[in-house]
Amino acid sequence: MHLFYSPDIEETLSLPDEEAAHAIRVLRMGVGDEIKVTDGRGKLFSANIVSCNKKSCQIEINERTEVEPSWYSGVHLAVAPTKMMDRMEWMTEKCTEIGFDSLTFLDSTNSDRRVIKTERINKTAISAMKQSHKAFKPEIHDITAFKSFINQQFDGEKFIAHCYGNGSGSLISEGGSTPSPFLYDVVSPDVPSLVLIGPEGDFTLEEVELANKAGFRSVSLGESRLRTETAGVAAVFMMWMKKRISQ
Amino acid sequence: MHLFYSPDIEETLSLPDEEAAHAIRVLRMGVGDEIKVTDGRGKLFSANIVSCNKKSCQIEINERTEVEPSWYSGVHLAVAPTKMMDRMEWMTEKCTEIGFDSLTFLDSTNSDRRVIKTERINKTAISAMKQSHKAFKPEIHDITAFKSFINQQFDGEKFIAHCYGNGSGSLISEGGSTPSPFLYDVVSPDVPSLVLIGPEGDFTLEEVELANKAGFRSVSLGESRLRTETAGVAAVFMMWMKKRISQ
Secondary structure (H helix, E strand, O other), rough: OEEEEEHHHHHHOOOOOOHHHHHHHOOOOOOEEEEEEEEEOOEEEEEEEEEEOOOOEEEEEEEEOOOOOEEEEOOOEEEEOOOHHHHHHHHHHHHHHHHHOEEEEOOEEEOOOOOOHHHHHHHHHHHHHHOOOOOOEEEEEEEEEEHHOOOOOOOOOOEEEEEEEEEEEOOOOOOOOOOOOOHHHHOOOOEEEEEEEEEEOOHHHHHHHHHHHOOOOEEOOOOOOHHHHHHHHHHHHHHHHHHHHHO | EEEEEEEEEEHHOOOOHHHHHHHHHHOOOOOEEEEEEEEEEOOEEEEEOOOOOOOEEEEEEEEEEOOOOOOOOEEEEEEEEOHHHHHHHHHHHHHHHOOOOOEEEEEOOOOOOOOOOHHHHHHHHHHHHHHOOOOEOOEEEEEEEHHHHOOOOOOOEEEEEEOOHHHHHOOOOOOOOOOOOOOHHHHOOOOEEEEEOOOOOOHHHHEEEEEEEOOOEEEEEOOOOHHHHHHHHHHHHHHHHHHHHHO
């Protein structure tokens, strides 16, 4: 069973062009066929196709369901993008499969990339949401300067993951002395959480200090030396596990 | 600082051809330069290059260190491979970054792929081990028939992850009635653990029953509908978190 995405379905009573083309041209659906549609904000619709051509698809809604997310409170990630876009795409895909609320890209001192096409990342998120049968599309935000982002209002707990003080787990020590607590141990199940993930060269010590002053607690993702995109998935997975609603 | 891999370094006192080429031709290292080398079985060596040409590199060992893994007991994964090899490669890369002991590919009823080049997967594991500064290379095993694999001797606890009974978290229910326990809740920190991950079409009910009879406990990876490769990473991450040696 395929799930379609139509953010404004209740007003338009139709599928967006790309979704319509997929339904009609790829899946060869037609008038009378039943489809499931989500608005990406927690609503699931059972609908029937009432008219269609190769580019458009009108539907009537039979049933509306409010879907509960599988996690309490918010799971927010902000990450300095990698040079290779495919790594950011798969991070987005995996985080969406697991379940999270928003992704912001950070322009930090050691960032390998200062421009990112969020449109492409948004498409990846939509595709992963549909594939994993979720009714929640994460919000994808444009790249933001680190110093500006850390001073934005965030209603919840804030963390910055970095490697300073965690040299002991690496074969090749990278300095620092104060180990940070493990994210999983300190994240709260019931208030929104935001984690910052640095670029391959990590945040600078100055950035860590600025973030700490702005209320971001330093955390570790464990003793493994993770690539940026793996760290992003690990952070989301730890937050999701802690906030997971067991069924 | 680069880490090199030489499984028989204590006997050969040299780097394998590819590693030598990387050191000499790519990194332009030469006689006298200090390098770090691991045997992939927990030993780390500090060494100096004593002679080299474009294809070979002889070294002398200055120091041997036994590295402790960052996890207790064994983390073992057996997975029905996806059609697309790149998804198995990145699963291997991510699991190696996190830390695990062995990977076996399963030929199961709904498998999309019955042949896999483990040589390529092994190279991915070596590269991820070096990149993440680890001294442990996971063992990569050839593809094995499901029914044969589940009857092999395994000294530890055995789990099979599947979606039967976990339909409630998906928007589009897929049947089954008995929910399985969450892997993280039941995995032991101090005995080796093995988890089986099915193909996109899941294990068949018959396979699940056979595995249950062979001592594999049914588990869930949570309410999210995960792709095979995401499920593999999630299972390894949960086992690693439970067995993690905090430092």
